[in-house]
Amino acid sequence: NAGVTQTPKFQVLKTGQSMTLQCAQDMNHEYMSWYRQDPGMGLRLIHYSVGAGITDQGEVPNGYNVSRSTTEDFPLRLLSAAPSQTSVYFCASSYARTGDSYEQYFGPGTRLTVT
Amino acid sequence: AQSVAQPEDQVNVAEGNPLTVKCTYSVSGNPYLFWYVQYPNRGLQFLLKYITGDNLVKGSYGFEAEFNKSQTSFHLKKPSALVSDSALYFCAVRPSPFYNQGGKLIFGQGTELSVKP
Numbered sequence: 001n002a003g004v005t006q007t008p009k010f011q012v013l014k015t016g017q018s019m020t021l022q023c024a025q026d027m028n029h030e031y032m033s034w035y036r037q038d039p040g041m042g043l044r045l046i047h048y049s050v051g052a053g054i055t056d057q058g059e060v061p062n063g064y065n066v067s068r069s070t071t072e073d074f075p076l077r078l079l080s081a082a083p084s085q086t087s088v089y090f091c092a093s094s095y096a097r098t099g100d101s102y103e104q105y106f107g108p109g110t111r112l113t114v115t
Numbered sequence: 116a117q118s119v120a121q122p123e124d125q126v127n128v129a130e131g132n133p134l135t136v137k138c139t140y141s142v143s144g145n146p147y148l149f150w151y152v153q154y155p156n157r158g159l160q161f162l163l164k165y166i167t168g169d170n171l172v173k174g175s176y177g178f179e180a181e182f183n184k185s186q187t188s189f190h191l192k193k194p195s196a197l198v199s200d201s202a203l204y205f206c207a208v209r210p211s212p213f214y215n216q217g218g219k220l221i222f223g224q225g226t227e228l229s230v231k232p
Contacts, residue, residue, distance in 0.1 A: 040124070041224060042224040043222040045220075103149060103164055106158035108157060
């Protein structure tokens, strides 16, 4: 299994540009999520999905869109990049069935800089 | 509001000494509790979890954690620290399993562990 994969590893954008961060998992996990990591703030949840066709907002959703057309993929779209979106982005996945212990598996991260 | 607190930004330990990284939580219901470790420029790796049962749980790399319901704490411990344990450690909680669908986690802000030879 490749686990959770993310592309690209690094990205530099200019203010106002849009882009999509890719995330894929091959563990047949129902639950997928996007976090951003900023110094001293831990990980903050942006959006999550409990299955194909179902998404919901997390703690910091503004400026980001997601969709979940398949179980495997959960792309994160930045609509109009702003310097405040400079961060490291992590995708994670887990089982979501009742009775499962829900530890999440994380991708390697995408380091995004917006100038 | 539901939250997780890691009161120490940094913990410094000499190699061979015991280490403790503290975590307290404020959530409703009976939470699931987790510890993750992040090495530089890497994603988070799962270390251990508490779901139910014995309050002392053992995990990867010789780490263990003690769940204390009355103090709402879940401190991470290791009897003898290694230089290779130096990393960023995150405590996380999944609140109210019955009402929370799909494993949404609340993370603490992280504690940087530095182990010196």
